[in-house]
Amino acid sequence: MTRRIELAVLPAEALAIDAGAYIVVDQLRATTNIATLLAAGMDEVLVVDDIERARSEAKQRGALLCGEVGGFPPPGFDRGNSPIEAEEAARQGGTAVLFTSNGTRALCSLAGRGPTFAGALVNAGAVSRAASGYDTVAVVCAGTGYGLRFSQDDFAAGAEIVRRLAERTGAEPGDAARLALSAIAGGPPAVEHLVRTSSHARGLAAAGFGPDIDYALRVDRWQVVPAVVACGEGWALLRPGRAHAAAG
Amino acid sequence: MTRRIELAVLPAEALAIDAGAYIVVDQLRATTNIATLLAAGMDEVLVVDDIERARSEAKQRGALLCGEVGGFPPPGFDRGNSPIEAEEAARQGGTAVLFTSNGTRALCSLAGRGPTFAGALVNAGAVSRAASGYDTVAVVCAGTGYGLRFSQDDFAAGAEIVRRLAERTGAEPGDAARLALSAIAGGPPAVEHLVRTSSHARGLAAAGFGPDIDYALRVDRWQVVPAVVACGEGWALLRPGRAHAAAG
Numbered sequence: 056m057t058r059r060i061e062l063a064v065l066p067a068e069a070l071a072i073d074a075g076a077y078i079v080v081d082q083l084r085a086t087t088n089i090a091t092l093l094a095a096g097m098d099e100v101l102v103v104d105d106i107e108r109a110r111s112e113a114k115q116r117g118a119l120l121c122g123e124v125g126g127f128p129p130p131g132f133d134r135g136n137s138p139i140e141a142e143e144a145a146r147q148g149g150t151a152v153l154f155t156s157n158g159t160r161a162l163c164s165l166a167g168r169g170p171t172f173a174g175a176l177v178n179a180g181a182v183s184r185a186a187s188g189y190d191t192v193a194v195v196c197a198g199t200g201y202g203l204r205f206s207q208d209d210f211a212a213g214a215e216i217v218r219r220l221a222e223r224t225g226a227e228p229g230d231a232a233r234l235a236l237s238a239i240a241g242g243p244p245a246v247e248h249l250v251r252t253s254s255h256a257r258g259l260a261a262a263g264f265g266p267d268i269d270y271a272l273r274v275d276r277w278q279v280v281p282a283v284v285a286c287g288e289g290w291a292l293l294r295p296g297r298a299h300a301a302a303g
Numbered sequence: 304m305t306r307r308i309e310l311a312v313l314p315a316e317a318l319a320i321d322a323g324a325y326i327v328v329d330q331l332r333a334t335t336n337i338a339t340l341l342a343a344g345m346d347e348v349l350v351v352d353d354i355e356r357a358r359s360e361a362k363q364r365g366a367l368l369c370g371e372v373g374g375f376p377p378p379g380f381d382r383g384n385s386p387i388e389a390e391e392a393a394r395q396g397g398t399a400v401l402f403t404s405n406g407t408r409a410l411c412s413l414a415g416r417g418p419t420f421a422g423a424l425v426n427a428g429a430v431s432r433a434a435s436g437y438d439t440v441a442v443v444c445a446g447t448g449y450g451l452r453f454s455q456d457d458f459a460a461g462a463e464i465v466r467r468l469a470e471r472t473g474a475e476p477g478d479a480a481r482l483a484l485s486a487i488a489g490g491p492p493a494v495e496h497l498v499r500t501s502s503h504a505r506g507l508a509a510a511g512f513g514p515d516i517d518y519a520l521r522v523d524r525w526q527v528v529p530a531v532v533a534c535g536e537g538w539a540l541l542r543p544g545r546a547h548a549a550a551g
């Protein structure tokens with residue numbers, strides 16, 4: 056049972072936390088997308104942080120190639136980074152290759168330290184349940200700008216995951232987790248407000264991706280727990296993880 | 304006039320921000336102490352992150368030696384890290400050497416990038432006024448655990464400095480600055496609550512330093528603007544800076 060919950064405001068902070076499990080949150084849109092791909096039919100998602108590697112891995116595996124540059128699918132990609140597209144495309148099953156910049160780095164650097172999951176509002180309940188079997192849990196904001204800058208949408212979704220975990224376990228929150236709980240004390244409208252007023256959301260809305268933001272706000276749409284099962288420099292492989300849930 | 308305000312949640316984030324000026328905040332207690340030392344009579348404060356260097360610099364300069372290990376003054380030190388002691392001791396003038404772990408690193412790494420000031424609640428008005436002449440200002444939370452971990456007391460004091468700067472200039476806040484403004488929307492009681500409920504404050508209170516926390520909450524006690532005038536690996540020299548204030 057979880058006794059301590061930490062919220063890492065940036066991936067760099069997570070490296071200073073000795074946790075039993077890590078939940079990486081890249082709310083708009085990578086971890087929302089990963090959860091959706093795995094919940095809607097994909098067997099696995101390979102996330103990579105290099106576009107050429109994404110192309111070659113997808114070709115080699117006959118995989119669905121998803122991702123974005125500046126919000127839009129690069130030439131030769133099957134899909135962008137939209138969870139709406141992901142839900143439909145995932146029905147074919149198999150492997151998806153996802154090209155992202157922020158989330159991948161965090162997933163890879165943490166997976167070497169302990170069990171690492173991908174979380175977002177769409178699977179907040181499932182991922183907090185799965186993590187509740189670990190003594191110390193770190194919820195990690197993936198951030199923006201290659202994970203170097205704080206992003207309010209990740210903080211908001213991370214706060215909701217912290218809240219579920221704290222309610223379930225009575226665990227003691229660290230400083231940032233306590234701040235997060237107070238930031239969403241107003242309930243679901245407060246969470247939604249923080250997501251919608253983030254720089255990231257405003258940029259996506261201006262680029263025409265408003266429906267993706269709405270989709271990403273569908274709390275608990277999925278019961279999936281994407282878990283890193285293998286990783287290396289610049290890549291991480293995720294599959295739906297249910298084993299750890301039994302520990303909760 | 305400031306057009307953009309960023310709050311760096313950790314020193315590492317500040318390195319990714321191209322700002323015209325940086326305000327480092329180590330509310331409990333280093334920047335409160337620096338502001339107090341300079342406002343109450345010291346000509347300069349040399350902050351260093353190595354205890355032996357602190358001892359040798361103080362001896363060589365005939366300086367007042369202040370600092371802490373685990374909250375208490377180490378053997379041979381004249382004073383601890385208490386702003387209450389600092390106010391009294393500063394009357395002698397001259398140089399103070401301050402041994403700290405978190406704030407020094409941030410002050411040194413940023414001073415090479417642009418004008419860098421030390422801020423806290425005790426000089427929130429003065430430091431925000433001085434910074435208002437720069438186009439982009441980054442308020443930097445010094446954090447704890449060698450600056451790797453988020454600390455709620457720094458966030459609270461940083462939020463108050465952001466608020467002053469935003470009110471004065473109408474500058475656009477970045478994500479963390481916006482979150483900070485909403486966290487202290489309740490006014491002074493909200494700022495105080497965030498400081499007092501931080502892990503850092505609770506540790507200090509348990510060690511008998513409750514009066515230092517009260518002192519550090521005396522908003523605008525001083526009009527001083529401590530500015531880094533020289534720095535190197537592991538050290539930074541601060542003097543009362545007034546030149547930049549004229550730019551505002």
